[in-house]
Amino acid sequence: MSDVEVRGLRTGYGSTPVLHDIDLLVRSGTTTAVLGDSGSGKSTLLKAIAGFLVPLAGSVLIDGQVAADGKTFVAPEKRGIGYVRQDGGLFPHLSVAGNIAFGLPFPRRKHRGRVLELLEIVGLPTELADRRPDQLSGGQQQRVALARALALSPTVVLLDEPFSALDTALREATREATAQALRETGATALLVTHDQPEALSFADEVAVLRDGRFRQVAPPRTVYGSPVDPHVATFLGEAMILPGTPSQGKVHCRLGDLTVAGFMPSGACEVMVRPEQVQVSPAGTGAVDAVVESCVYYGHDALMNLRIGDSDTVKARVVGADSMEPGEHVALTVRGPVRVFAAQD
Numbered sequence: 001m002s003d004v005e006v007r008g009l010r011t012g013y014g015s016t017p018v019l020h021d022i023d024l025l026v027r028s029g030t031t032t033a034v035l036g037d038s039g040s041g042k043s044t045l046l047k048a049i050a051g052f053l054v055p056l057a058g059s060v061l062i063d064g065q066v067a068a069d070g071k072t073f074v075a076p077e078k079r080g081i082g083y084v085r086q087d088g089g090l091f092p093h094l095s096v097a098g099n100i101a102f103g104l105p106f107p108r109r110k111h112r113g114r115v116l117e118l119l120e121i122v123g124l125p126t127e128l129a130d131r132r133p134d135q136l137s138g139g140q141q142q143r144v145a146l147a148r149a150l151a152l153s154p155t156v157v158l159l160d161e162p163f164s165a166l167d168t169a170l171r172e173a174t175r176e177a178t179a180q181a182l183r184e185t186g187a188t189a190l191l192v193t194h195d196q197p198e199a200l201s202f203a204d205e206v207a208v209l210r211d212g213r214f215r216q217v218a219p220p221r222t223v224y225g226s227p228v229d230p231h232v233a234t235f236l237g238e239a240m241i242l243p244g245t246p247s248q249g250k251v252h253c254r255l256g257d258l259t260v261a262g263f264m265p266s267g268a269c270e271v272m273v274r275p276e277q278v279q280v281s282p283a284g285t286g287a288v289d290a291v292v293e294s295c296v297y298y299g300h301d302a303l304m305n306l307r308i309g310d311s312d313t314v315k316a317r318v319v320g321a322d323s324m325e326p327g328e329h330v331a332l333t334v335r336g337p338v339r340v341f342a343a344q345d
């Protein structure tokens, strides 16, 4: 097991930096999910940690040892890192066993026991060992790619959107098998993903990257419940950012006078309310009255657009069975404290 540490990292392609002043510590045996818009630099960070890119400034340390800085550069194959790509990257002409044993020292035929053990770790039946990749489902191929990355017992595993090509059910099963395999091997992991629920459910910490800089690195409940700014708030799940003003120890906004968690502003501010915080009750029984404008039904839940007064609209997420028809009159009350940000200039 190893800590992965990045200090003041600036790196990119040629002389153009993509990442600026990146600091990150992934503690031994834990998983950090790196989340960000397309092009924000997520894969670039993994490449720098793996040793496929040289830092323009700053350093990469694995288990306290410098892997790259201005003076030292440890080659990728000497870093003890396993890498799983989005497409798995399996060799089509080799069997599953051949793929998994590929990086192991000769003679490979002696590694059959290790291959079968790795198939079990990633939750695949050992009978698949002699199939070719094109005889496997997408989820099975990704598990083989993970087994191959784990073959040399790496202390660090880098996962670059390994589940993104899979459909929802397969994605969840493959993600769970991967989490289990990482727990079993005790590897330190970085997962790059676009998918917010995946990041929140899979990782011990979530690192939100924007334009090559980290905006927030914190446990999932903190980034979701206490985002540092409106961008992180709206990037991680759905959030309404409403204009507000302080009012007798609370904050006043179009959803009423709300209790504030954390920072309390002295003047105009922005109030974050998540749709699931908005409780819907019969008209006249809540903080403000509203009319249902539209409702999108998802089965387990439903997202309603509601109009307050003539023009203000807000959203409420309710369980599917409580979804309502447009035109219904209701009342809204915000549950729990809200986060408040200083108003943007």
Ligand SMILES: Nc1ncnc2c1ncn2[C@@H]1O[C@H](COP(=O)(O)OP(=O)(O)OP(=O)(O)O)[C@@H](O)[C@H]1O
Pocket (backbone or CB within 6 Å): 013, 018, 036, 037, 038, 039, 040, 041, 042, 043, 044, 045, 194
């Ligand atoms: N080999 C390369 N040469 C030059 N520029 C590159 C190269 N690879 C990526 N870039 C640029 O670096 C920036 C960051 O790319 P990167 O692949 O790290 O983003 P990302 O956050 O992983 O995006 P995505 O989610 O779309 O995969 C982008 O502007 C991209 O065009």
